[in-house]
Amino acid sequence: MSGEVILKSHDIVKHFGQTHALNGISVEIHRGEIIGLIGENGSGKSTFSSIISGVYPPTSGSLELKGQPYKPTNPLDAQKHGISMVTQEMGTLPGIKVADNIFLGREEMFTQHGIVNRKQMYEAAKKAMEKVGITDIKPDAPISNYGLEDRKLIEVVRAIYNDPEIFIVDETTTALSQKGRDIIYRLIRKFCDENKAVIFISHDLEEIMEVCSQLIVLRDGDFIEQLPKSEFEEERIKELMVGRKLTGSYYRSDYDGSFSDEVVLKAEKIWKSHTLEDISLELHKGEILGIGGLTDCGMHDLGKILFGIEKPLIGKVTLGDGTEISNPKVAINHKIGYVSKNRDQEALILSASIMENTVLPSMSLISKGGLIFKSAEKKFTQEQIKGMSIKCREMSQDVRDLSGGNKQKVVFGKWLGNKSEIFILDCPTRGIDIGVKAFMYQLMYQLKQEGKSIIMISEELPELIGMSDKIMIMKDGKVQKTFDRSEKLSESLLIKEMV
Template identity: 70%
Template sequence: MNSKAILKVKNISKDFGLTHALKDVCVEIEQGEIIGLIGENGSGKSTLSSIISGVYPASLGELELDGEFYKPSDTRDAQMHGISMIAQEMGTLPGIRVADNIFLGKEHLFAKAGVINRKKMYQEALKAMEKIGITNIRPEAPIVQYSLEDRKLIEVVRALYSNPKIFIVDETTTALSQRGRDIIYGIIKQFRKENKTVLFISHDLKELMEICTQMIVLRDGVLIAQLEKEEFNEEKIKELMVGRKLTGDYYRSDYDGHCEDEVVLSADNLYIGTSLKGVSLKLHKGEILGIGGLTDCGMHELGKALFGVKSPLYGEVRLQNQEKIISEKQAIKNKIGYVSKNRDQEALILSASIMENIVIPSYPKLKKGPLILKKSEKEFTNKQVESLNIKCREITQDVRELSGGNKQKVVFGKWLGNESEIFILDCPTRGIDIGVKAFMYQLMYQLKKEGKSIIMISEELPELIGMSDRILIMKDGKIQKSFERSESLNETKLIREMV
């Protein structure tokens, strides 16, 4: 492989107000390498990739691409220079067709005398999708018809259409099932074969160690290390990321799956389209009930049904007092909190402040007569920010400006602030770093010990085994098997029931 530096990052710094996101970073990106970019939330990974891909400019320093000065004015300029990025947040536009999303900004390729040749556009979109193995998406269909995963794959098609020499993948695999991940891995292998470069950002250290040929470690906006493949060591990388020695175990150390006999939430014979086919379960007081399976097994729809987001065709969800859950409002009133897998679209208002997000479910208890005092809101929010160690400039800061881990803490904060007794957590540690994961696991165990009840839906088997008192494995919209907490329980036993 040719090992010349295709991109040089020279003394790059980036400030957002008083926040120093990057501090004097110098690194060389070599041609033909698959380079992992890793660090805790807020370490500067996405900031660095956003500067390289033209999302925003650096405050100080400069970039050199193929030996020449490089300062992209925007993402289109970066694409013209051969650099494309798939961002962590959803990047498709909802009101238009699939093909329009793929060729956003490139409509002129299919236009003659100001009229777009849609047939030609659809044919080209189909060809571009088939090239990376996507055969289930129709180019003429409205994009809203497709799942989060399919929309993310459409972004991949759009990014690759310009035939980039540097492809930046920012936390994309966390939103994908194994099928979607395999598509990304296939693209990465092809880039390596063609002597092109990939910058791959992920919190999944095992994934990075397997896929990447080099790894860059950032901490608090500072470059800590650039490692070659032979230097990869899981414990060493974790230590470089957090600046202290970590043990490999973040989960519960006990194997006591005990909980109270009292049932706090039950589902009876739930049917939702083809997603759920007669699902029944019971959640006990002080229990962490894990629910696992493949992405399309129905577990995510189950979480929404339990919180009242989705109404079942048949069956019902009941509380301890036999009251039926038929809406989100009613669930919140009955002290149920829900953390969605799709955090940015469903769990947060990104354009609102930390304070506005945290106080939403608790307005009724903050009221003094018809009024809600600003002082009460501030005190309430500050308490959650302090107890959850949310890193922010101020509580009036927009949530969109926070790192993934701190966004997730805000989501938890609004339900803790509302004194929830039941927590429905759908992929609660998706897209957050190992330090915040450890914090979340400790928080969940503490809630269990306080007698709170948790349903944890997860695609990560070590997480399910490590934290659950009981695990329900789902397949094809049904509960396939139940497992009790045990020292002998392993991933192989769970996978056997999932596939």
């Protein structure tokens, strides 16, 4: 350990109704350390960090900050004590400007006689963003002008504005491109150099092992082990996380990239302003077609066009029978399911229950004579909860209360319940743990074997190589090259076409 203890937890317990999220966590956080907090979905990582940052009170147990009792009443109170967190969920407020989001709850800094000095606030926001290397976001622009990554970086600026002594980063890097990640990495190393502390939560083991100086492993709400950098070893960390030795590969072990000649979905000469140029593709029955590239290559826009969420400037998307996919309703009615990269904003209604989310695309399947009976909804949802092994208290539980992996299972479950034949999966394993990833890969391979068709858009090269029958690499809105499944295929071959 490189520095004095800054934060100590004593036997922290947290219950949500019948769910025991934490079972007596006692750990020490030292100055000058970047602590990786790891574990599978539902292990208690986010709950523990949320207690430290004032989001939840513990059911029992206590915290000590710099040798004094610490009981934060809310996140603003935690910030006053020098603890800030950037959460996994989207934390910016829509409908207001960038600067208002940065100084949310701190407007009094710019207020005189009850009037906010907007010019002063914009100037302060501009300086705060420039300090972390952000120069292309305007402080006086509406937050809605910016995408997921920029909004996440605005949250980071807000979190570190008061120069906290403990900075908690909860699954933030999964929403960022390399440029955004570099900003985060630079910041957390600066905190470390300044003898402060960082708690870093990520499902990316390679990232965790590279960035962190200590690891705290949680499993099912229990403290398992704290490891120094010298003891980082990937297989051992995985074993500590899941409680058993992981054998075999996550991915397909076969190199048979065959599929039916039958075309089930076709995109013809798709153009979209500044994003896509002359994209054509065919998806066959029983095929997993991987689409990869850098974040801004256009592949995420292509996924939305294939499902009918966005319209191309030129070109069209059709099914094998010639039906044009003009909007999501047509897609859903023709048994196409879509898993968005931006799960919480586009794939789920967070304030709705598991059941309400699950049955949404399948109303026509479970209705009788135009009527939908609660008993049918419950039976339908129970089937998906059981089939997808969703960990939850009850089907009436709000989706927002689930872990990332269980949220993703709800998204998959609703399309499986609708008996989808074609799946468009945009970053399907983003922000989920190794156990759920393995489950998803097995599910995808099973769907392929059943003759279902999958388009998998992914920023993870091992995933593309490990699961796809064919890989289409995109660059600057164009198809750069297509690769067939092969044991000779390597990440370096794909990267060469991406950059």
